[in-house]
Amino acid sequence: MPPKGKAAPKPKGPDTTKPSSSSLTAAAQPASSTATNNTTPPATINERSQRRVDECQPYEAARQKAGLSGLSQAEQFGWVSARFARSDAAARSRLGPKSQRELWRHVNDASLPVRVLKKKLVSNPWGVDRNGRDVGSYSPAQFDDRAAKRITLTVLAAASQAFRDRRERTKRIALEDQQNPDVVTDSEVQEEHERRREMATLRKELYGDKMPGKLAQDPEWDDVVPIPHEEPEGSLAAISYPEDYAEAISYLRAVMQNKEYSPRCLRLTEYIIGMNSSHYTVWLFRASIVIALKLPFVDELAWLNKVALEHLKNYQIWHHRHLLVENYYPSIAGSPEAVASFAAQEQAFLSDILEQDTKNYHVWSYRSYLVGKLGLWDSAAELAAIEAMIKDDVRNNSAWSHRFYLVFSNPAHSTAGTAATEPDPAAPTPIVDREVQYAQDKIHLAPQNQSPWNYLRGVLVKGGRKLGSVEPFVADFVRHLGVDDKEDVISTHALDLLAEIYAEKGDKEKADLALRRLGEKWDRIRIGYWEWRRKCLESPAAAAGGTEAGVAAAVAA
């Protein structure tokens, strides 16, 4: 401390050193201030800091280079004075009052710095950026830019906290006073959401912080504590997820546990389905929400249609649809118009989606469910739709199967409880005739196509008709059976049916010939079956106990 009465001189900034009257001090301008680049701005922050350090110890750099004895007398004097000015009173008291006064006069005149910036011994005193780079190596412009970002972040954080406080307050007030109209608006929430996004981006830029999950950033989900996946240590079939998906599922667990049925949960299910449409539970939860909130059924269906077209192989979609229909149907059951209208809508969509994936098993199963549920047995539109599909692709077995169901399971003309492969006396003759003709027409288009042959046979059985009733038709596809060079089989299914027809008539020889030729030439891959059929001709009982060894022996024979 200087002696009382003298004000302690303030250390002056580096570039505010005034020219001094003292000759000693005039000559004793700090060496470093004339050194290298005081005129050019520092390239980096570290350089700037170094300059400031140097400017606080004007003779230090020179002394370190040349030693105290290498300095001029004026410089030495300056250096010593600065040291004394910085030291404590006890050290200065060795100088005696007169010397101290002189010291302070000199210090004042020469504007010697009294306080000194210590060069920081810590490495990276400004810290490191997200790439591990020393911030001190930034240029001043970059540094200012970084500082500006940090300020922005602080401001945003304050605003974000203000939002949270406001939300808390309005919630509390709403509980006490339900008439109070003050609520946090959607635009405020939206603003906060964007604010958080900006904060996350800044944090990532400045500090390399990991971006928080989408839901963690969303103010709408602040009140939910997500339940993370717990995997037992070293488990045998451990699961690892991409982050967005993991986050979404952890929120799903939380809301499912709380049985929360709300619009935001509906959005959450859509979000998850978008990432993994085969996640079983999320569909079920969505169904609960739709039903609990009594959401407009048409809206949900419209959404489902979109998803179905994007995920053709997914079957949960169809079970979801089934649940919706089961839930919705009671509300329209009383009105035939409403049912018809709904049926038409469904048929339109089914046509759309079947165009994309003509044999999709889940879609067709749903279709057969719909026929039963909405009573579409006599729907001309339904029959027409199926005919159109068969016209497009006569080999579409799903369409053929659906047609059989539509025609022959119609409660109006079928007997409940009849076995599938047995005659039904209730099957009307004109219908049986029509179906026989239909099958035959389609067979002509592609004689080796299995579906209409199965269909034809099924119709004949259902109608209680003899297989022989179509013999002329069938025989047309097999020419010169058994005649060496002339034998021509346009359809193996025809030959198969012909064998049955011959057997039905009692013509074992011809039946056997047909079956033999199938095994020998026309359908060799199924010789095991054809040989068994031949045995059946001999004695049905023997065939019933037919073993592989027996057939192998017959084949070898």
Place this chain on the structure above:
Amino acid sequence: MTETFSTLPEELQLATSAHVKYIQSLDTRKDQYEYWLTEHLRLNGLYWGLTALHLLGHPEALPRAETIDFVLSCQHESGGFGAAPGHDAHMLSTVSAVQILALIDAFDELETRGRGKAQVGTYISNLQNRQTGTFAGDEWGEEDTRFLYGAFNALSLLGLLHLVEVDKAVDHIVACANFDGGYGVMPGAESHAGQIFTCVAALTIAGRKDLVDVERLGRWLSERQVAGGGLNGRPEKKEDVCYSWWVLSSLEMIGKTHWIDRDQLIAFILGCQDNERGGISDRPGDTVDVWHTVFGLAGLSLLEYPGLQPVDEVYCLPKSTIERVLRR
């Protein structure tokens, strides 16, 4: 016939050690996209992998203790099992759990460390709709003949089939029969090899195979074999290795396995292997997965390909397992 296979080129032989390594590597593939998408199949996947290993004659390749731990960690208070720890209980994963425990002979552990056989039986039987006889997959009520078969499979292994209305269930299966001899997922639905397997196997467990139109069904099944030797699941669809199981086991159950050309089917299945990295795919050249691996191997076993353990056509478990479990 069997000795000719060892003279075939390498790609037509069974790459046993590659398959074992492939299955062992499955639980380490956590970085693969497909892995987390199929979380809801985790326990089922374990059953497929383990069964494949047993059929290959390498039951020790997956650690038994950890397997039991994992399976039990999927069990809920209800007795049912979820597909993975933390997943809700479901019929399909419950059946897989029972099959796994049967396979590694761990029903005792189920009693002492799990919720016990009786509780599992209760869970399953509670999923039956006593009016229609059908089974749901879980409390959400989706019904499918797969669940019916699963219920019969698991309950019979546990010795608890009497807990459910077998006759009503059988009636439902009959209602799913179609004009072409096959069975669909529900009444009116198209005949499909997978559904046929579940229906015929369920009827077999119930002792009601007499209800099957053997000739019609056998004919339909034999038609599944296409020119290349592989089997498809429905008329005019592509062949797929997994139908080597669904179609073949159905034929086996009705005693008509010889209605398929065995050599051609064997060649097809072997052609679907990845001889280097292991595993079997749906068609030659496609990506392998554990589902097609187990069903390809099971198909080969049914065809008595040498070096494989005999598989039970009803349960899709080694015959030795079924003998041990059902004899007790």
